[in-house]
Amino acid sequence: MGGTLSIHNTTSIPHTFTSVATGSDGHRLFDVTIEGGQTKTVPAVSTLRDGTYAFFCRFHANMTGTLTVGAGGPVTTSPDFEQPLTLPPRLHGKDIKIVMRKAKVRVLPHGPLTPMLTFNGSFPGPTIVRPTGSNTHVTFVNRLPRSVGAVTIHQHAGHQKSKFDGQPDSHLIRHGKKLTYDYPLRDDGKPLPAALRFYHDHRMDKTARNNWFGLQGMFLTTDRREAKLGLPHGKYDLPLMVTERTFRADNRLTNPFTKMAGMGGGPGMETFGDQVLVNGRYAPYKRVRPGLYRLRLFNSSLFSSYDFALSNGRPLTQIATGSGLLPHPVVRQDILLGPAQRADVVVDFRGQRGDDVQLQSVLPTQGATNGVGLMQFRVRGNPAPRARVPINLATIQHYKVPAKVAKTWRFGLNDHQHWTINGKRFNPRRVDHKVVLGRTERWKLVNTSPFTHLVHLHEELWRTLRRDGHRPPPWERGYEDTWRLDPGESVVVAARFTDFTGRFMIHCHMLDHEDDGMMATFEVVKKR
Ligand code: C2O
Ligand code: CU
Numbered sequence: 001m002g003g004t005l006s007i008h009n010t011t012s013i014p015h016t017f018t019s020v021a022t023g024s025d026g027h028r029l030f031d032v033t034i035e036g037g038q039t040k041t042v043p044a045v046s047t048l049r050d051g052t053y054a055f056f057c058r059f060h061a062n063m064t065g066t067l068t069v070g071a072g073g074p075v076t077t078s079p080d081f082e083q084p085l086t087l088p089p090r091l092h093g094k095d096i097k098i099v100m101r102k103a104k105v106r107v108l109p110h111g112p113l114t115p116m117l118t119f120n121g122s123f124p125g126p127t128i129v130r131p132t133g134s135n136t137h138v139t140f141v142n143r144l145p146r147s148v149g150a151v152t153i154h155q156h157a158g159h160q161k162s163k164f165d166g167q168p169d170s171h172l173i174r175h176g177k178k179l180t181y182d183y184p185l186r187d188d189g190k191p192l193p194a195a196l197r198f199y200h201d202h203r204m205d206k207t208a209r210n211n212w213f214g215l216q217g218m219f220l221t222t223d224r225r226e227a228k229l230g231l232p233h234g235k236y237d238l239p240l241m242v243t244e245r246t247f248r249a250d251n252r253l254t255n256p257f258t259k260m261a262g263m264g265g266g267p268g269m270e271t272f273g274d275q276v277l278v279n280g281r282y283a284p285y286k287r288v289r290p291g292l293y294r295l296r297l298f299n300s301s302l303f304s305s306y307d308f309a310l311s312n313g314r315p316l317t318q319i320a321t322g323s324g325l326l327p328h329p330v331v332r333q334d335i336l337l338g339p340a341q342r343a344d345v346v347v348d349f350r351g352q353r354g355d356d357v358q359l360q361s362v363l364p365t366q367g368a369t370n371g372v373g374l375m376q377f378r379v380r381g382n383p384a385p386r387a388r389v390p391i392n393l394a395t396i397q398h399y400k401v402p403a404k405v406a407k408t409w410r411f412g413l414n415d416h417q418h419w420t421i422n423g424k425r426f427n428p429r430r431v432d433h434k435v436v437l438g439r440t441e442r443w444k445l446v447n448t449s450p451f452t453h454l455v456h457l458h459e460e461l462w463r464t465l466r467r468d469g470h471r472p473p474p475w476e477r478g479y480e481d482t483w484r485l486d487p488g489e490s491v492v493v494a495a496r497f498t499d500f501t502g503r504f505m506i507h508c509h510m511l512d513h514e515d516d517g518m519m520a521t522f523e524v525v526k527k528r
Pocket of ligand 1: 154156200202340456458505507509
């Protein structure tokens with residue numbers, strides 16, 4: 001067909017008009033941003049084949065619709081899956097050294113390598129693999145270009161001294177310097193629950209930029225008892241870091257952060273990418289055997305959420321959050337994960353020999369058949385060893401929680417269009433709440449803004465007590481570190497404050513929001 005389509009944005013905030021489907025090169029068939037009150041034409045529309053095209057707004061995932069071109073009909077597009085899935089190098093020692101430096105890495109299947117800021121030369125950085133409960137020292141050395149400035153490393157969902165928690169504006173690693181972080185991997189003398197945690201830069205105002213350019217890696221704590229449960233393990237346990245970036249024609253990453261200078265933050269400044277990577281590669285494939293696999297799904301994007309599903313319609317059996325095993329498995333058709341959220345699932349490829357199965361991201365409003373393909377599993381060969389998912393996975397400690405909410409944190413927007421917590425932007429010199437070491441507190445997190453946020457609490461093993469006044473869904477009944485809060489939503493959480501005094505962070509893990517000031521400090525203090 002021919003013709004043009006123009007879109008008028010009658011609101012005062014930006015929206016995008018983005019196709020769900022991508023071409024075989026992974027780019028969206030159409031994708032335009034329309035500022036508040038503006039009109040834009042969508043150039044690509046004139047070249048679309050007849051079909052029905054689902055579209056959505058990247059900023060507001062609940063704004064969706066369909067565009068019918070010509071006679072309409074189903075549109076199927078998917079990437080070519082040209083390169084194998086890779087797993088980052090693994091580091092197992094008690095004393096680990098990681099050098100941060102600029103390096104060229106293979107991300108896209110064709111053309112030049114992509115220069116990135118890396119941990120030890122790879123993206124994602126090396127996966128740190130440690131038995132839970134064993135002391136681990138990681139020395140991070142800053143050999144990044146001088147222009148990057150100082151960095152700071154946070155072990156997300158870890159439990160460590162305040163000075164080793166990745167303080168945004170103190171205990172920094174300056175250019176040419178290093179810092180050894182102590183990770184005891186214990187809480188109150190007991191091993192932390194085994195889980196897929198991760199490590200990333202946390203520098204004030206620069207976290208989005210530093211993560212975009214590559215400072216992200218996985219941190220896997222293991223527990224031998226998990227293998228005894230019969231869960232798939234070893235080669236049948238695949239951590240998958242899913243994230244998106246935008247590339248220039250020469251395969252370099254775009255730099256979306258220059259536009260930020262002097263423009264303030266607020267809605268519409270969020271960073272998304274137009275190609276989704278799994279373990280640092282665009283649209284990889286993995287040969288698997290007919291059998292059970294544990295996939296550790298991890299969204300490390302700056303802003304976007306993915307609603308994970310399998311193209312064969314089989315369910316994902318969720319067994320863990322990013323902070324440990326759930327009490328019981330939960331069978332789910334799709335799993336929505338926002339930035340920093342993780343979910344361990346068991347998938348079943350039995351009886352699928354010869355099939356190609358995609359891991360997709362679908363929109364909640366659509367069927368699982370027309371999602372975006374993120375990676376492909378090629379089911380081939382002999383059956384995988386037997387594995388199973390037991391009904392009882394873990395016991396969550398149900399200690400007593402005071403009935404009274406000790407602190408309410410409200411996530412909102414101020415009159416100057418900046419993201420805030422309780423009306424304030426982040427200030428590293430201000431402490432927003434004090435907690436006495438050894439106490440248990442009940443906190444309430446409330447989203448008072450018209451946008452979704454992903455709220456992350458540092459340091460403790462958090463439990464979700466209520467979501468919107470009700471018992472949380474079964475997949476939120478384990479330990480948790482990051483909660484999705486849609487507009488108007490609230491959760492009530494609790495933790496025991498153990499082992500360490502000092503300052504820790506609470507923030508939105510949409511990294512542009514964090515950098516814009518949607519972050520606050522709580523301090524654990526000794527009883528006087
Ligand atoms: Cu993963 Cu404070 O962040
Ligand atoms: Cu946010």
